[in-house]
Amino acid sequence: MLPGKVPPKILEKLVFTHLGAGDKRVLIGSGKGIDAAAIEFGDRVLVASTDPITGAEENIGFYAIHINANDVATFGARPRWFLTSILLPETADEATLKGIVKELHENAASLGVSIVGGHTEVTPGLNRPVVVGTMLGEVNREMLVTSNGARPGDVLIVTKWIGLEGTSIIARKKRDELERTFGKKFTDRAGGLINLISVVKDALIAAKIGVNAMHDPTEGGIANGLHEMADAAGLGFKVYADRIPVREETLKICRLYGLDPLALISSGALLIAAPRKNASTVVSALEREGIHATTIGEFVGNPNVRVLVGENGEEELPQPKSDELWKLI
Template identity: 40%
Template sequence: MGKMPHDLMEKYIYTRLGEIREDVLIASKPGIDVSVTWIKDDVVLVSHLDPIVGAVKRIGWLAVHIACNDIATAGVRPRWIMSLILLPEKWDPDMLDTITSDIDQAAKELNVSIIGGHTGYAHGLNRPLVSISAMGLGRYNDILLASMAKPGDSIIVTKGIGLEGTAILASDFKDILLSKGVSEKVIINALKYFNEISVVKEAMALAEAKLVNAMHDATRGGVAEALLEMAYASNTYIEVYEDKMPLKDETRIFAEKLNFDPLWMISSGTLIISVLPENEDKVIKILRDMKISSSVVGKVIRRNKPRVLIHRREGYEETLDTLEPDRDELARIWSEYPRA
């Protein structure tokens, strides 16, 4: 599932948000993954909706964790979800059983309640589509947004780039990877990355410690797109170094065999953190105590036209200044191997 071009989003989405109400404190805009609605006093409702169609196995589990990640990166603990399940025309009860069981399991893991939704099937779908709306309550002055990244901040990246995509490839593309010479052991190791896709625990720990200025979960488009979204949201110029990015061996092997760029591979579970330099070590220690690896990969340079400069491992520089909805490595691989 791809993203719409930024210019069309500006023209047809961000200018058509219905009635302008005073209780809507933060609404849709580039790089901002949540909406914030006033409830009472300083209490606000933080909400987010995210669909998933790029995976087959564990789609319900993934959808819940990915939606709740965005609530947590705002510094709010997710409490409720609603689910939309659309099945292919040739669905069967086992498919519905698997998806709803996975949604229930993920919700219990995160201590969130499923409060409603819709389930059906649709003509023209060849894979299930699951969309989750997640919600939580927080205090307005404690909300963290990608727009809060500040010049001078260090950029920290956790776990590994291309994390979610690596796990999905191991699950849904196993036979193709085996045919390309990838060992069973490497694939089994990559499957374990599903267990790292949630960022709720670490995001909440960092938010409660009040050490970070902004956090962003790297979803479709990977770490590269997430950095650019943060730059757009905060109107900043961000500079990073590819050779400082955490890269797991399994991701590197898959990238070589399937010819993809890990920086642009979907990476839910990888947290992008903007933090004052003097708080770097404290943030890294909190993460390390939670057995989460992290690396300082660059910094926020200045307020500027949104831009990301990537110093590539090969020695050249890549400048990103336009949100690129077509740079989705998992979607490209699905198009090349549609029957995987």
């Protein structure tokens, strides 16, 4: 198998068929395109998500908090509690561990999140640290948004720009080469896109207005995110290439290394399925809070229609088999 997420067909065959005992209180469980689990506690819902940080070495604590918080927020829930497993290579020292936990602490505190448990060990066979996080949040039952709730005709909205996480990681790993090619200011801007990765504010604003589904497009970029959202709801989609927001830094870096920005890890962007009557209100509310938001297309009833509309008309948008970032890492 290729690096990155295991393909959906293998998940369906091997993973989703082995989920232990059933529980009626599980409102949303494991499935294609599902960011988190939702478990009923009376009039409140506990939302839980877990993700490892494997493709980054710098800022690993930052990513662990925000990537997991993003998934919880896509359910309309506010992130509250965090658990983490820190796996260190045998070459690590106390300074390595101190740097990771300091980042975890500072970024959890910035979101009002408590770190309530976890595990830390030195693991043979690793060549860099790996941090696995589990974020828990809560939301009122009536305010819950589900990953699989998109409906035919819903307007697709994306916040900020695609490829933000991938651009920031590449800018750090290839700093010397990028500075020689584009200059220091450009490279600093590209690396600074890490500061746009949280979508907690984006998601909570949209959920308050009323949306049908939200999704955080991570590995495989917006292309994979669209497929995951469509898979979860059993729908298709039509998106317009000229509406998809891409920053200059992302475009230039992708051209330099021959990468597809649509398939580059895109934490920081939020995909939203909004009822047509609410779409303009959602966009306006986000823009008022300084969050760039763009309508890029819509969901359609036929699950076989998954197209990108460009200069040559409609073309099928394939689901990426691996994230573009892995070509450089």
